[in-house]
Amino acid sequence: MARFVARRLLSALALLFATSVVVFGIFEVIPSYNPARAIAGRNANATTVQQVAQKFGFNKPFYAQYANTMKLIFTGQVIDYQDDLNVVDQFKQRFGATLSLVIPAGLLWLLTSIVLGSISALRAGRIADRTLMVLAILGVSVPVFLLAEVLLYVFAFKTSIFPNTGYAGISNPAQWAYHLVLPWFSIAVLSVGFYSRVLRSNLLDTVNQDFVRTARAKGLSGRRVFVRHVLRNSLMPIITIFGLDFATLLGGAALVTEAVFNIPGVGQYEAQAIGQLDVPPILVGAMFTAFFVVLFGALADILYAFLDPRIRLT
Amino acid sequence: MAERLLEVESLQVSFATEDGLVRAVDDVSFTLDRGEVVAIVGESGSGKSVSVMTLMGLTRGNNSRFGGSARLLGKDLISASEHDLERIRGKEIAMIFQDPISSLSPVHRIGDQIVEQIRAHEDISKAAAFDRAVELMERVGIPRAADRARAYPHEFSGGMRQRAMIAMALSLSPSVLIADEPTTALDVTIQAQILEEIKQLSGSGESGVIFVTHDLGVVADIADRVIVMYGGRVVEQGTLDEIFYDPQHPYTWGLLGSITRMDREPPRRLPSIPGLPPSLVNPPEGCHFRPRCPHEFEQCPKVPGLEARVDGSPEHKDRCWLSLEEKRKRRVVGDQIGLARETVIG
Numbered sequence: 001m002a003r004f005v006a007r008r009l010l011s012a013l014a015l016l017f018a019t020s021v022v023v024f025g026i027f028e029v030i031p032s033y034n035p036a037r038a039i040a041g042r043n044a045n046a047t048t049v050q051q052v053a054q055k056f057g058f059n060k061p062f063y064a065q066y067a068n069t070m071k072l073i074f075t076g077q078v079i080d081y082q083d084d085l086n087v088v089d090q091f092k093q094r095f096g097a098t099l100s101l102v103i104p105a106g107l108l109w110l111l112t113s114i115v116l117g118s119i120s121a122l123r124a125g126r127i128a129d130r131t132l133m134v135l136a137i138l139g140v141s142v143p144v145f146l147l148a149e150v151l152l153y154v155f156a157f158k159t160s161i162f163p164n165t166g167y168a169g170i171s172n173p174a175q176w177a178y179h180l181v182l183p184w185f186s187i188a189v190l191s192v193g194f195y196s197r198v199l200r201s202n203l204l205d206t207v208n209q210d211f212v213r214t215a216r217a218k219g220l221s222g223r224r225v226f227v228r229h230v231l232r233n234s235l236m237p238i239i240t241i242f243g244l245d246f247a248t249l250l251g252g253a254a255l256v257t258e259a260v261f262n263i264p265g266v267g268q269y270e271a272q273a274i275g276q277l278d279v280p281p282i283l284v285g286a287m288f289t290a291f292f293v294v295l296f297g298a299l300a301d302i303l304y305a306f307l308d309p310r311i312r313l314t
Numbered sequence: 315m316a317e318r319l320l321e322v323e324s325l326q327v328s329f330a331t332e333d334g335l336v337r338a339v340d341d342v343s344f345t346l347d348r349g350e351v352v353a354i355v356g357e358s359g360s361g362k363s364v365s366v367m368t369l370m371g372l373t374r375g376n377n378s379r380f381g382g383s384a385r386l387l388g389k390d391l392i393s394a395s396e397h398d399l400e401r402i403r404g405k406e407i408a409m410i411f412q413d414p415i416s417s418l419s420p421v422h423r424i425g426d427q428i429v430e431q432i433r434a435h436e437d438i439s440k441a442a443a444f445d446r447a448v449e450l451m452e453r454v455g456i457p458r459a460a461d462r463a464r465a466y467p468h469e470f471s472g473g474m475r476q477r478a479m480i481a482m483a484l485s486l487s488p489s490v491l492i493a494d495e496p497t498t499a500l501d502v503t504i505q506a507q508i509l510e511e512i513k514q515l516s517g518s519g520e521s522g523v524i525f526v527t528h529d530l531g532v533v534a535d536i537a538d539r540v541i542v543m544y545g546g547r548v549v550e551q552g553t554l555d556e557i558f559y560d561p562q563h564p565y566t567w568g569l570l571g572s573i574t575r576m577d578r579e580p581p582r583r584l585p586s587i588p589g590l591p592p593s594l595v596n597p598p599e600g601c602h603f604r605p606r607c608p609h610e611f612e613q614c615p616k617v618p619g620l621e622a623r624v625d626g627s628p629e630h631k632d633r634c635w636l637s638l639e640e641k642r643k644r645r646v647v648g649d650q651i652g653l654a655r656e657t658v659i660g
Contacts, residue, residue: 211417214417214418214419215419217370220400224434228422310420
């Protein structure tokens with residue numbers, strides 16, 4: 001276990017380093033990218049821009065800029081160029097909204113896809129299965145921004161069943177959930193489509209395994225055979241992809257949903273930063289995501305080893 | 315006479331596939347008494363596994379069709395409801411499968427898998443069931459059973475896994491034990507030990523054993539009676555001695571002729587039966603063995619009935635039109651039984 005943790009910590013550091021260098025490097029090579037001009041403003045004269053570049057160190061070599069930015073990030077002093085806000089503080093403030101969005105959405109899509117995937121596998125080839133699988137393709141294919149806008153149009157604009165965007169803190173749970181139902185749904189749809197298809201095919205593979213025949217030969221009820229033997233042995237692959245999907249969403253990959261529904265999460269902040277080529281938030285966002293990817297990769301592996309005794313943590 | 319456990323009568327199993335209807339089992343009848351070992355012999359695709367799995371209802375499905383009957387102590391298994399079958403499976407009829415590596419759930423402890431079966435049929439506590447699982451594992455020769463019951467299948471060797479399977483199968487003292495090629499995946503020393511366990515079980519007189527195999531050496535070791543299957547049909551059945559010393563069907567001759575023997579000169583080529591097993595979608599008209607049989611004559615396009623054709627042996631039945639004298643003359647190849655001269659000396 002100690003070896004496992006050490007290994008994962010090392011890979012986390014390596015990944016964070018690689019991510020930050022690549023992201024930082026991208027802005028080095030983007031043509032006509034000039035952060036000093038962005039900071040100084042549209043109407044600044046050449047001297048002002050020069051002064052800004054001097055002040056922020058944009059005229060120094062790449063490695064020096066990189067080192068300086070990293071120092072600012074890890075001492076919590078880095079500010080974005082656009083609004084002079086402390087980036088780390090922004091992520092701290094906004095993370096609650098992202099958690100509110102992503103955790104329930106994750107549970108929703110995981111449970112829904114287990115139920116739908118199971119129904120599909122149990123009814124393989126019949127109408128229920130075919131209908132579900134067509135819907136799953138549809139769910140995977142619909143772009144999130146379109147789905148979110150359509151949901152808003154139907155449920156907030158036309159019928160006002162749900163509020164027209166916005167966010168309420170969890171201190172008022174009813175309002176909180178009321179504002180988040182549509183965002184949860186619009187995040188979950190894509191994953192439900194994908195996960196239920198993956199689970200269905202795993203289930204159909206497992207059903208033909210010899211140990212399932214043994215379970216039936218033992219005289220277990222059909223339900224017990226399915227839940228304890230078939231489903232239990234089919235969950236592994238979707239646990240892995242769940243860990244990764246969940247991690248990237250926490251890191252801000254829900255940015256489209258957050259932007260459309262005006263939820264003040266980290267994704268929304270990242271979306272704004274990307275729109276303005278504001279390097280510090282983009283950089284911190286990428287590293288934030290990389291951190292969660294490593295963390296949830298490790299958690300998924302631990303869960304894996306727990307579910308399948310043949311797997312050892314290394 | 316021992317109690318009759320199982321009475322299978324003109325059992326038919328077919329599966330609807332894209333290529334057409336596969337007649338996997340076509341008119342199979344046999345009986346099993348308490349304390350008896352009946353071996354079902356045949357090559358892959360002869361319908362032996364499908365026959366025994368059908369007894370447990372394991373071949374049921376949307377594309378399966380059944381005919382005939384199979385009565386366990388008077389109760390028909392073919393028409394039984396799934397609910398009734400669940401109570402019979404594991405308790406009245408238990409099964410040991412061919413591949414002990416894939417036949418145990420990889421994610422559950424061995425002991426728990428046995429406990430699960432006991433508790434599916436008896437209302438006892440987990441702890442009591444676990445104690446019984448440990449006892450059973452000891453009985454089939456698993457050392458340090460109390461510890462090993464907490465191990466997972468991947469921590470067991472193949473032979474130990476098969477013992478665990480046997481412990482599981484014996485957990486509720488079933489009347490009928492079906493062993494579907496239980497030693498095929500094991501090496502010979504382990505095979506001998508496993509066979510010993512099964513012999514002891516039938517020797518106690520409580521259970522009847524159906525032993526499915528393609529290994530005639532194992533059959534000679536363990537069986538009281540032998541059923542030879544070919545192309546979904548029983549082509550010959552009788553006592554062990556009848557089948558080995560007075561075989562009536564050319565296919566049986568071929569099987570016996572293909573045994574290599576330690577007490578004879580090794581053949582230059584291993585003897586085999588020429589040709590391939592028949593397609594079960596479009597089986598040959600009449601006798602299924604006809605296309606591969608060097609003794610075919612004008613009667614053969616008609617299906618021979620499974621009848622007693624040897625005087626004084628009413629239970630020795632076969633499906634071959636040849637006369638008794640012809641059979642006894644033709645089956646002798648060199649100084650032993652075989653299908654035909656050219657198939658023995660390659």
